Amino acid sequence: MTNEPDTDDAPLDPAAMLALSERQQQRIANTAVGPVAWLLAVWGVAWTVGFLVFWSGYAESGSPVLIPLGLAVPVFSACIVAAIVVSAVIGIRMNRGIRGSSNFSGAVYGVSWSIGSIAVWLIGTALIKAGMPHDVAMLFFPAGYALMVGLLYIAGAAIWQDKGQLILGIWITAVGVGATFAGFPTNLFVMAVLGGGGFLAGAIAIPIALRVRRG
Amino acid sequence: MAELDPVIHAQARLRIVATLAGLDDDGSIAFPRLQELLEMTAGNLSTHLRKLEDAGYVGQEKTFRGRTPVTYVLCTKQGRRAFEDYMDQLRALLGNGATS
Numbered sequence: 001m002t003n004e005p006d007t008d009d010a011p012l013d014p015a016a017m018l019a020l021s022e023r024q025q026q027r028i029a030n031t032a033v034g035p036v037a038w039l040l041a042v043w044g045v046a047w048t049v050g051f052l053v054f055w056s057g058y059a060e061s062g063s064p065v066l067i068p069l070g071l072a073v074p075v076f077s078a079c080i081v082a083a084i085v086v087s088a089v090i091g092i093r094m095n096r097g098i099r100g101s102s103n104f105s106g107a108v109y110g111v112s113w114s115i116g117s118i119a120v121w122l123i124g125t126a127l128i129k130a131g132m133p134h135d136v137a138m139l140f141f142p143a144g145y146a147l148m149v150g151l152l153y154i155a156g157a158a159i160w161q162d163k164g165q166l167i168l169g170i171w172i173t174a175v176g177v178g179a180t181f182a183g184f185p186t187n188l189f190v191m192a193v194l195g196g197g198g199f200l201a202g203a204i205a206i207p208i209a210l211r212v213r214r215g
Numbered sequence: 216m217a218e219l220d221p222v223i224h225a226q227a228r229l230r231i232v233a234t235l236a237g238l239d240d241d242g243s244i245a246f247p248r249l250q251e252l253l254e255m256t257a258g259n260l261s262t263h264l265r266k267l268e269d270a271g272y273v274g275q276e277k278t279f280r281g282r283t284p285v286t287y288v289l290c291t292k293q294g295r296r297a298f299e300d301y302m303d304q305l306r307a308l309l310g311n312g313a314t315s
Contacts, residue, residue, distance in 0.1 A: 014305045017224065017305055020228055020230065024229075024233040031252060097247065101240070
């Protein structure tokens with residue numbers, strides 16, 4: 001049953017009507033959730049590629065391929081900036097044409113990412129000014145961002161009652177903590193593999209979960 | 216058992232109401248987006264919306280976005296109740312609570 005009748009004014013039997021209604025509601029749910037898989041995929045690629053390249057910029061990393069730091073840093077920055085731009089576009093498109101009280105939650109949630117990012121950056125800048133050494137700063141920034149991202153996913157889970165976001169949030173928070181204990185520059189590798197990998201796993205899990213629910 | 220609500224008991228209108236009932240209580244959706252989610256032609260959607268509006272199940276708000284008029288469609292409280300009743304009736308007809 002793939003073709004939805006559109007000109008048909010006639011009813012079907014009760015079972016088919018019930019199925020029709022449920023299929024339509026499921027379809028709406030899919031259009032809401034589908035872009036989230038893309039968001040996670042974009043961040044997964046950005047973290048995996050960005051942090052791996054960044055890590056490969058340090059001779060002491062043990063990376064099989066060494067990339068000049070002068071190249072690694074811009075590549076890392078480009079990955080993150082591209083992910084921010086793409087996710088802003090996806091975020092704006094997701095709710096287009098739909099109004100309602102949950103738009104407020106969505107808008108506040110969206111802005112909280114910007115506030116959090118800027119706050120982590122400013123705190124780090126202040127700590128560097130206060131004498132934080134380079135290697136510690138290199139631990140602080142990834143950890144600070146991972147903590148912010150993880151907690152925001154947990155908050156998202158609370159707002160949208162979504163267990164997937166809860167799992168991802170706890171995972172990213174744990175990666176941020178674990179990466180810091182791993183020390184610099186291994187923390188960058190941990191962020192790439194476990195952090196980026198976590199996003200990619202989430203991106204793959206969403207369509208699978210949708211298909212299972214569809215039956 | 217009461218008759219199934221004839222306003223909702225039609226494939227196209229059931230899909231419309233199912234979609235609108237999924238919005239926030241105070242939510243509404245732009246006509247073109249609704250059309251996209253339902254894959255219906257504008258004319259066909261308008262016809263069915265008019266029937267739903269006549270029954271008091273659906274409301275429309277006309278606003279402007281810049282200079283372009285945009286129509287937002289919403290489900291009234293009465294429409295939500297009718298949809299819930301209809302779904303309950305269907306489930307009852309199919310033997311209590313069977314949903315799949």
